Amino acid sequence: xxxxxxxxxxxxxxxxxxxxxxxxxxxxxxxxxxxxxxxxxxxxxxxxxxxxxxxxxxxxxxxxxxxxxxxxxxxxxxxxxxxxxxxxxxxxxxxxxxxxxxxxxxxxxxxxxxxxxxxxxxxxxxxxxxxxxxxxxxxxxxxxxxxxxxxxxxxxxxxxxxxxxxxxxxxxxxxxxxxxxxxxxxxxxxxxxxxxxxxxxxxxxxxxxxxxxxxxxxxxxxxxxxxxxxxxxxxxxxxxxxxxxxxxxxxxxxxxxxxxxxxxxxx
Amino acid sequence: xxxxxxxxxxxxxxxxxxxxxxxxxxxxxxxxxxxxxxxxxxxxxxxxxxxxxxxxxxxxxxxxxxxxxxxxxxxxxxxxxxxxxxxxxxxxxxxxxxxxxxxxxxxxxxxxxxxxxxxxxxxxxxxxxxxxxxxxxxxxxxxxxxxxxxxxxxxxxxxxxxxxxxxxxxxxxxxxxxxxxxxxxxxxxxxxxxxxxxxxxxxxxxxxxxxxxxxxxxxxxxxxxxxxxxxxxxxxxxxxxxxxxxxxxxxxxxxxxxxxxxxxxxxxxxxxxxxxxxxxxxxxxxxxxxxxxxxxxxxxxxxxxxxxxxxxxxxxxxxxxxxxxxxxxxx
Numbered sequence: 075x076x077x078x079x080x081x082x083x084x085x086x087x088x089x090x091x092x093x094x095x096x097x098x099x100x101x102x103x104x105x106x107x108x109x110x111x112x113x114x115x116x117x118x119x120x121x122x123x124x125x126x127x128x129x130x131x132x133x134x135x136x137x138x139x140x141x142x143x144x145x146x147x148x149x150x151x152x153x154x155x156x157x158x159x160x161x162x163x164x165x166x167x168x169x170x171x172x173x174x175x176x177x178x179x180x181x182x183x184x185x186x187x188x189x190x191x192x193x194x195x196x197x198x199x200x201x202x203x204x205x206x207x208x209x210x211x212x213x214x215x216x217x218x219x220x221x222x223x224x225x226x227x228x229x230x231x232x233x234x235x236x237x238x239x240x241x242x243x244x245x246x247x248x249x250x251x252x253x254x255x256x257x258x259x260x261x262x263x264x265x266x267x268x269x270x271x272x273x274x275x276x277x278x279x280x281x282x283x284x285x286x287x288x289x290x291x292x293x294x295x296x297x298x299x300x301x302x303x304x305x306x307x308x309x310x311x312x313x314x315x316x317x318x319x320x321x322x323x324x325x326x327x328x329x330x331x332x333x334x335x336x337x338x339x340x341x
Numbered sequence: 342x343x344x345x346x347x348x349x350x351x352x353x354x355x356x357x358x359x360x361x362x363x364x365x366x367x368x369x370x371x372x373x374x375x376x377x378x379x380x381x382x383x384x385x386x387x388x389x390x391x392x393x394x395x396x397x398x399x400x401x402x403x404x405x406x407x408x409x410x411x412x413x414x415x416x417x418x419x420x421x422x423x424x425x426x427x428x429x430x431x432x433x434x435x436x437x438x439x440x441x442x443x444x445x446x447x448x449x450x451x452x453x454x455x456x457x458x459x460x461x462x463x464x465x466x467x468x469x470x471x472x473x474x475x476x477x478x479x480x481x482x483x484x485x486x487x488x489x490x491x492x493x494x495x496x497x498x499x500x501x502x503x504x505x506x507x508x509x510x511x512x513x514x515x516x517x518x519x520x521x522x523x524x525x526x527x528x529x530x531x532x533x534x535x536x537x538x539x540x541x542x543x544x545x546x547x548x549x550x551x552x553x554x555x556x557x558x559x560x561x562x563x564x565x566x567x568x569x570x571x572x573x574x575x576x577x578x579x580x581x582x583x584x585x586x587x588x589x590x591x592x593x594x595x596x597x598x599x600x601x602x603x604x605x606x607x608x609x610x611x612x613x614x615x616x617x618x619x620x621x622x623x624x625x626x627x628x629x630x631x632x633x634x635x636x637x638x639x640x641x642x643x644x645x646x647x648x649x650x651x652x653x654x655x656x657x658x659x660x661x662x663x664x665x666x667x668x669x670x671x672x
Contacts, residue, residue, distance in 0.1 A: 084469035095457050166448070336419075
């Protein structure tokens with residue numbers, strides 16, 4: 075356990091050092107990412123104003139808050155993309171990690187977790203500017219803020235496990251883009267990224283609760299915005315634990331078989 | 342494990358790949374939709390050998406012979422199709438942590454160090470990965486810096502290093518955990534002669550200091566000659582030869598080279614053997630090994646020879662000859 079903690083901290087530190095080297099690139103990447111929520115924000119604020127001040131309980135100020143927190147959650151949600159697996163395998167990076175006495179999953183989680191600290195530091199001034207421009211309204215509480223911090227990392231782990239599993243399909247077939255696209259479309263619709271889930275029809279909201287996407291994305295945002303009771307927040311955190319555990323079990327189940335398939339090209 | 346038991350033991354090892362293939366053209370592509378064709382490629386075909394503790398063995402073969410595939414199976418990256426492997430009494434494909442902590446695989450064309458940061462940062466990560474106690478780590482880093490002359494380069498980002506410098510830090514990074522078994526796949530590829538020699542000397546020194554077992558593949562025979570008394574020659578997945586490097590020449594070289602120092606090198610010597618080079622006052626002849634004594638005696642009796650030496654052909658030539666013979670000639 076102590077050894078694993080040492081490994082995680084060292085790998086995270088290394089990711090920090092690496093990403094700070096590319097701070098300008100990281101900033102441009104982040105600024106580029108802001109265009110998407112700003113468009114949603116402007117559209118929904120206009121709709122809310124046209125409908126007498128709110129849509130599905132969201133005022134323009136709350137939409138602003140939703141999409142500003144959105145930018146942080148989106149950054150926290152960036153994990154190893156399944157598209158990277160082809161390179162990861164063919165260029166021999168996976169081989170190099172397999173030679174080490176640490177599961178590659180840990181190496182990647184630690185690396186991306188380290189990167190998150192850079193993302194958070196860089197996000198703060200952007201959030202300040204967005205807040206000054208769009209005047210967000212947040213009715214939150216100290217417990218919700220504390221739960222949000224946990225849920226933010228929970229969301230990172232949920233998405234990490236899901237995309238790791240998705241990426242593992244590469245071991246069986248090289249033409250995986252169609253599957254990835256389907257996954258990302260479902261994620262866009264049911265995570266709260268496109269619109270807050272409260273704006274979806276009730277059946278779609280129910281469906282979203284049974285999928286992992288909402289727990290990685292919409293849940294932490296709504297939690298900070300004060301949309302949940304304590305019981306609902308606990309349920310949500312439990313749902314995150316469920317999806318992380320399910321992902322870990324499935325990785326454990328299929329990893330050995332996947333490595334047997336890992337037959338040569340990049341090994 | 343007993344001191345005398347082999348560190349590496351391979352028995353009837355096989356690895357078969359199934360490679361999809363089809364003819365060019367639309368018709369073949371359409372047919373392939375319904376009936377995929379796979380070709381069976383036996384990369385490693387029933388090989389058996391053992392390596393003793395502390396031994397340095399050269400693993401030779403042309404491209405595609407099965408060397409790298411064997412090294413990958415030995416280091417646990419590939420599952421064998423058949424046969425048995427034991428390395429340090431572990432089955433490599435199980436990839437147990439204690440096994441991985443005692444081996445390393447260095448591939449000349451692969452990087453394991455992070456590109457954007459100094460090698461020292463990557464070394465630090467390896468310390469955590471292999472759980473190397475801090476005092477041991479500091480001592481090993483200092484030792485490697487001294488042996489490989491890394492002082493000036495470990496603080497530069499790896500991307501700014503030359504190929505040779507990068508190889509040196511790659512090797513250092515792979516040895517921080519002081520592995521007992523080294524699988525070195527073309528560790529000097531692309532390096533200049535000086536750098537090749539330095540890495541060669543380092544490998545010999547590491548073997549001497551730590552008693553490590555080394556299995557080395559290289560296209561540079563100088564590496565093999567300098568480091569390995571024993572060689573295993575593999576071709577088309579089969580072992581052609583396993584024994585002393587000197588024995589390889591005896592076994593596979595059907596020819597000997599006779600170098601003559603004569604006053605006039607333009608004289609006709611074709612009746613004695615094949616003239617391979619002619620310089621002022623010096624002629625080189627190639628003769629069948631079995632005829633060496635007879636030809637030498639005839640030359641000395643019939644020509645004003647001031648000096649004569651009989652040599653084995655260069656090892657590269659012997660190896661080339663072995664590969665040209667193919668597995669059917671294997672002993």
